[in-house]
Amino acid sequence: MINNPSANPAKRLDWDELHRRLEAARVSLNREMPPDEEKRILKARAATLAKDSLDGETTEGNLEILEFLLAYERYGIEMSFVRETCPLRDLTPLPCTPPFVLGLINVRGEIVSVIDLKKFFDLPEKGLTDLNKVVIVHDDATTFGILADEIIGVGMVSGDAIQPSLPTLTGIRDEYLKGITGERTIILDGNRILTDRRLIVNDEE
Amino acid sequence: MIMNMRIRARLLLSFVIVLVLLVGVGGYSLNRMSHLADLTTDLYEHPFTVRKSIRDAYLDLMKMNRSLNRMVTSPDNGTISVDLQTVNESEKNFMKNMGFVKERFLGKQSEVDDVIKAYEEWKPLRDRVIALVVANQKGKAKELLTGIDAKLFATLDKEAGDILAFADNKANEFFKGAQNTARKSLILVSLVIVAAAGIVVLVAVTLTRSIIRPLDTAMGVAARVADGDLTVTVPPSRGRDEMHLLLQTFGRMVENLRRQTMEIHEGVNILAASAGEILASTTQVASSAAETASAVNETTATVEEVKQTTQLAGQKSRNVAETAQRALQVSQGGRKSVEDSVEGMNRIREQMATIAESIVSLSEQSHSIGEIIATVNDLAEQSNLLAVNASIEAAKAGEHGKGFAVVAHEVKSLADQSKQATAQVRALLNDIQKATNAAVMATEQGSKAVEAGEKQAMQAGESIRLLTESIAESANAAAQITATNQQQMIGMDQVALAMENISEASTLSVTGTKQAEISAQNLHELGQKLKRLVEHFKL
Structure with missing residues (x-):
């Protein structure tokens, strides 16, 4: 095969080209962006973002929600019920609890129970990973965490865009849902979830 | 009395x-x-x-x-x-x-x-x-x-x-x-x-009668024998005088003559048949001799052609000998080339090993990069959450937290970009991983191919060595063939000369067989004549 260079000319290596490409890669790898350029890019980006948020601020009656994913469906909950979000770490399962109670987590010294809404909505299980997040909701009386597959972020929804939930839905679904936006984000009713007695396990037992 | x-x-x-x-x-x-x-x-x-x-x-x-x-x-x-x-x-x-x-x-x-x-x-x-x-x-x-x-x-x-x-x-x-x-x-x-x-007449008549009577019998028998009738029998006679003895002897003679004539008859038959066969054979021999003569002529021409062919073969065999000599040199050169190529293969194998090691280390380094990217991704994730929390805090702060909400949004955006970048890097790393795996496999295959090539080159070397020996033998054989061809050419000259002589001899033989044919014809006629002669005898 050495003595037969014409056997496969398509695979013949152009070493000069290869060297050139290597050199270019090395140069690009070692290139450092100049500080002015970096600052300029960041400023331009901040300006763009600030302009968007200022537009949403003008309308009254808008609902500020936290959007997250549950089994590829977008759900939202009103910001007023959200205390914070945190990654799902060190989950301690609780024995002798209903299946929707995943367990307990420690958030900066505070023990918070985590429930899984997918059990209520008959959504397919996706399994728990380190990437799962917990949205901690609270009101005056209770505080617990809702498992989310991914946190999308904070968003504004105008009150007009929220449509009432479908009449075909019954039971707990109908109770927990507040509406659905045009972008198919399901808005949860935080007040009802927090005040639902069925979620309070220790009272029953 | x-x-x-x-x-x-x-x-x-x-x-x-x-x-x-x-x-x-x-x-x-x-x-x-x-x-x-x-x-x-x-x-x-x-x-x-x-x-x-x-x-x-x-x-x-x-x-x-x-x-x-x-x-x-x-x-x-x-x-x-x-x-x-x-x-x-x-x-x-x-x-x-x-x-x-x-x-x-x-x-x-x-x-x-x-x-x-x-x-x-x-x-x-x-x-x-x-x-x-x-x-x-x-x-x-x-x-x-x-x-x-x-x-x-x-x-x-x-x-x-x-x-x-x-x-x-x-x-x-x-x-x-x-x-x-x-x-x-x-x-x-x-x-x-x-x-x-x-008295004298009496004596004479008696004497004559005693002699003439058996003589008459003998004469009758002799006349019939002379006419060819051998079936005659001599009557038995009394008396013991010379005439009766003569008659008895004559009878024996006729008997012998009959027997001999019968034998002669048989012999003549055989002779006639043999003469016929000889004639046929001689005719065949004559035609065969003619054919032989023509065949000899053709053979002479063929021998001439063979001679020319032999000369041509001699030239060819000399050429073959020279070619074999050249081929010997070429095959020796080829053997050296194959040894060089085996060495080159060895070097290539070593370099392949080096390449494999380099690629493996590259893969390990890209793995380290992956770890780093994981860390970065983790950081981005945390930054994202942090930004969300910041937004939440900003929302809680109400109208005062609006600026902070912008910053939190900006941070979230950065975190998202970081995540995207890390995802891209991860994809790139995956590609790199795949490429390095492919490179390692290719190197492995190359190494194996080099080994196979080395083996093949060694086999080729062995083949070329055998080829060299064969070519050397061929060269020797070609030289011997050339020598043999020289002798063959001399032999062919002698054969051509011999064929000339044979041709002359065959011409002579043709005339000889013609004469023999005529002689056989005469012999045949003689046999027929003898047969007719013998058939005159009644047996």
């Missing part, structure tokens, strides 16, 4: 009989003849002799007288002496005859004396005449002579006539006696001869 005698004895007996008869008849005849001879002698000695002597004496006298007359009358004197001599001789003879007569005469002696006396009287006259003649007085002599002659001759005639008459009578007597005797003897002898002849 006669039949049992041998022919020799028979012949001897016959001849003895004939001889005895001959002797008897001859003796008797001789006896009679001697008797007749005695009679004849008597006749001769007495009347016949006397008569003759008287006639002679008379003639002498006449002679004398004639001579005298001639002497007298002849004018010539030359003949006188001759006549005189004649006269003297005649006188002598006269006297002698007259002496005989006197002696033998059976009659009266006086008559003879009278004659002599008359002569004595004439004699003196004669002498006178002669003397006259000598004296040359012929006239007188003539006269004298004429006178005396008449007187003398008258006397003489008378006397002589008497004597003659007596003698004639005597002679007649004798003759008649002799005739008588002779007649008797003739009758006797005739009788004897007739008797003897009868």
